[in-house]
Amino acid sequence: xxxxxxxxxxxxxxxxxxxxxxxxxxxxxxxxxxxxxxxxxxxxxxxxxxxxxxxxxxxxxxxxxxxxxxxxxxxxxxxxxxxxxxxxxxxxxxxxxxxxxxxxxxxxxxxxxxxxxxxxxxxxxxxxxxxxxxxxxxxxxxxxxxxxxxxxxxxxxxxxxxxxxxxxxxxxxxxxxxxxxxxxxxxxxxxxxxxxxxxxxxxxxxxxxxxxxxxxxxxxxxxxxxxxxxxxxxxxxxxxxxxxxxxxxxxxx
Amino acid sequence: xxxxxxxxxxxxxxxxxxxxxxxxxxxxxxxxxxxxxxxxxxxxxxxxxxxxxxxxxxxxxxxxxxxxxxxxxxxxxxxxxxxxxxxxxxxxxxxxxxxxxxxxxxxxxxxxxxxxxxxxxxxxxxxxxxxxxxxxxxxxxxxxxxxxxxxxxxxxxxxxxxxxxxxxxxxxxxxxxxxxxxxxxxxxxxxxxxxxxxxxxxxxxxxxxxxxxxxxxxxxxxxxxxxxxxxxxxxxxxxxxxxxxxxxxxxxxxxxxxxxxxxxxxxxxxxxxxxxxxxxxxxxxxx
Numbered sequence: 001x002x003x004x005x006x007x008x009x010x011x012x013x014x015x016x017x018x019x020x021x022x023x024x025x026x027x028x029x030x031x032x033x034x035x036x037x038x039x040x041x042x043x044x045x046x047x048x049x050x051x052x053x054x055x056x057x058x059x060x061x062x063x064x065x066x067x068x069x070x071x072x073x074x075x076x077x078x079x080x081x082x083x084x085x086x087x088x089x090x091x092x093x094x095x096x097x098x099x100x101x102x103x104x105x106x107x108x109x110x111x112x113x114x115x116x117x118x119x120x121x122x123x124x125x126x127x128x129x130x131x132x133x134x135x136x137x138x139x140x141x142x143x144x145x146x147x148x149x150x151x152x153x154x155x156x157x158x159x160x161x162x163x164x165x166x167x168x169x170x171x172x173x174x175x176x177x178x179x180x181x182x183x184x185x186x187x188x189x190x191x192x193x194x195x196x197x198x199x200x201x202x203x204x205x206x207x208x209x210x211x212x213x214x215x216x217x218x219x220x221x222x223x224x225x226x227x228x229x230x231x232x233x234x235x236x237x238x239x240x241x242x243x244x245x246x247x248x249x250x251x252x253x
Numbered sequence: 254x255x256x257x258x259x260x261x262x263x264x265x266x267x268x269x270x271x272x273x274x275x276x277x278x279x280x281x282x283x284x285x286x287x288x289x290x291x292x293x294x295x296x297x298x299x300x301x302x303x304x305x306x307x308x309x310x311x312x313x314x315x316x317x318x319x320x321x322x323x324x325x326x327x328x329x330x331x332x333x334x335x336x337x338x339x340x341x342x343x344x345x346x347x348x349x350x351x352x353x354x355x356x357x358x359x360x361x362x363x364x365x366x367x368x369x370x371x372x373x374x375x376x377x378x379x380x381x382x383x384x385x386x387x388x389x390x391x392x393x394x395x396x397x398x399x400x401x402x403x404x405x406x407x408x409x410x411x412x413x414x415x416x417x418x419x420x421x422x423x424x425x426x427x428x429x430x431x432x433x434x435x436x437x438x439x440x441x442x443x444x445x446x447x448x449x450x451x452x453x454x455x456x457x458x459x460x461x462x463x464x465x466x467x468x469x470x471x472x473x474x475x476x477x478x479x480x481x482x483x484x485x486x487x488x489x490x491x492x493x494x495x496x497x498x499x500x501x502x503x504x505x506x507x508x509x510x511x512x513x514x515x516x517x518x519x520x521x522x523x524x525x526x527x528x529x530x531x532x533x534x535x536x537x538x539x540x
Contacts, residue, residue, distance in 0.1 A: 060352065093433075
């Protein structure tokens with residue numbers, strides 16, 4: 001991998017109460033690449049990517065040991081504000097979660113909380129983000145309509161557009177296609193391939209074909225451990241670990 | 254045999270269900286029968302908008318405008334005090350408070366709801382009333398303001414618990430979405446959670462107000478009971494409820510006065526009904 005390292009986890013251990021969810025994880029995410037996390041349910045992959053934008057802090061009784069870096073910044077250092085990190089590292093969730101507001105307001109919201117006030121700039125940014133998220137043509141006539149009236153796939157692209165508007169550097173996708181049909185899934189995947197030109201992308205997925213299609217690097221998680229991490233091609237064609245091989249050939253999970 | 258049992262159980266439950274409606278209808282019919290009789294001697298408009306309430310003078314003057322104004326003024330005052338505090342308290346409990354404080358606060362709110370209104374009225378009479386009197390330098394502390402403050406305490410538990418429920422039932426994904434966009438906690442509360450819970454919060458406020466407007470004991474004890482149209486919040490007023498409670502004992506059955514008190518009951522019934530239906534509409538908008 002030639003690109004520079006964008007985010008890095010260093011000896012990360014994570015606990016929910018007394019339960020250890022992640023064990024000694026070291027992993028680097030490269031810029032302008034798609035990095036996929038695969039593994040069976042409950043293996044810790046979602047927990048892991050939520051460390052990249054400090055979302056786990058919102059849950060009570062959690063404990064993080066180890067460090068996570070964004071460029072060279074230790075994002076958990078007491079000097080760093082979680083809000084600033086989340087402005088640089090966006091996230092798209094498993095279930096589309098547009099706000100119960102209009103399409104336009106869903107996108108302008110991120111700008112407004114970041115202090116942008118000029119109306120023309122906001123309108124331009126909304127259009128630009130919707131275009132980047134390949135949603136503009138479907139919604140340009142009805143920006144004032146409630147976002148909840150869009151289809152699931154459209155809602156998910158709206159959530160991506162919402163992310164793009166705030167000009168993140170990294171976008172985390174937490175099983176973005178888990179609740180979508182195959183056509184919507186294909187559109188999101190196409191979008192991810194396009195977005196990696198300007199962003200660093202991390203995607204958690206249950207779907208191994210999806211990981212194989214979109215990612216450059218893949219990490220395989222099992223019971224809180226990162227069993228294997230490397231180029232996607234290698235993981236899928238010549239896995240080094242037996243557990244990885246068993247999982248990708250469908251013997252469990 | 255089992256079918257027969259099933260049949261009887263179902264019928265029994267149906268009757269129980271219908272009973273509540275039946276009683277409401279019965280109460281309303283009784284109210285209407287007794288109350289509408291007053292309109293033989295006074296025109297409805299004169300009754301509602303008449304400025305003088307002298308039920309036992311000769312001839313009796315039965316205008317309830319001062320009572321309506323009294324009720325509305327006390328309710329408005331209570332709303333202005335209890336809504337901001339109640340909603341802020343709900344936000345604190347639902348969003349900000351650490352788990353332990355949250356438990357303590359919720360228990361406290363429930364306790365506040367459990368205080369009988371006569372006790373609140375009594376406490377108001379010995380503490381609040383003298384305070385109002387000296388602070389505002391008034392001839393008497395038995396004023397609409399005192400009533401509003403005490404009633405605000407009575408509305409608060411309803412507002413807090415229903416609003417807290419509404420905030421709590423906002424999908425967690427909205428909150429996550431806002432945080433993930435780099436919103437601060439307050440921005441998330443103000444721009445996402447409160448708007449998403451708005452219908453539930455309005456319902457909470459309506460239910461709280463419904464409780465206030467129907468409250469009798471505490472207001473009777475501390476508002477001074479003067480049936481005059483109030484020109485400020487610092488004068489004694491008399492509410493619809495207090496009038497019925499205070500005068501029903503001495504009204505001669507079948508007299509004009511007696512019928513007028515029932516007519517006041519109808520007015521109250523209609524006001525509460527409207528408030529409850531509005532609250533209901535907002536509550537159901539959520540789902």
